[in-house]
Amino acid sequence: MINSRRDVRGNRAALFDGIEEGGIRASSSYASRELEDDENEKALDSLHDRVNILKRLTGDIHEEAESHNRLLDRMGNAMDASRGALSGTVxxxxTxxxxxxxxxxxxxxxxxxALFLLIYFLTR
Structure with a gap:
């Protein structure tokens, strides 16, 4: 009977030790998940900020490209006009x-x- 009590106590200790370890493991696992969630939230916020910066940057690049396209169009039109005037003069x-x-x-x-220029330079 004494041996059976020891066995019961040993079993109980083993049983409770396992639960306590499981409880500790569960709480440490929960804590590590919370830490991972916090890290993920921080990473997500950082990623969100970077996406916003890239979005603004691409918008600025688009506006700059549009501005340059308009400038090139105006320059091309001016070149066409001057080409037309020059060809008319030629x-x-x-004729x-x-x-x-x-x-x-x-x-x-x-x-x-030529005579006027020659006289002008000689009298000067």
């Missing part, structure tokens, strides 16, 4: 130098201009 010069009488007139004007 066409007029072609002036193609006809013989106009060529004589252009030679006469150029001669007077």
């Amino acid at each position: 066409d007029r010069f072609k 002036v130098f193609e006809s013989k009488s106009n060529r004589r007139m252009a030679t006469l004007v150029a001669s007077f201009l």
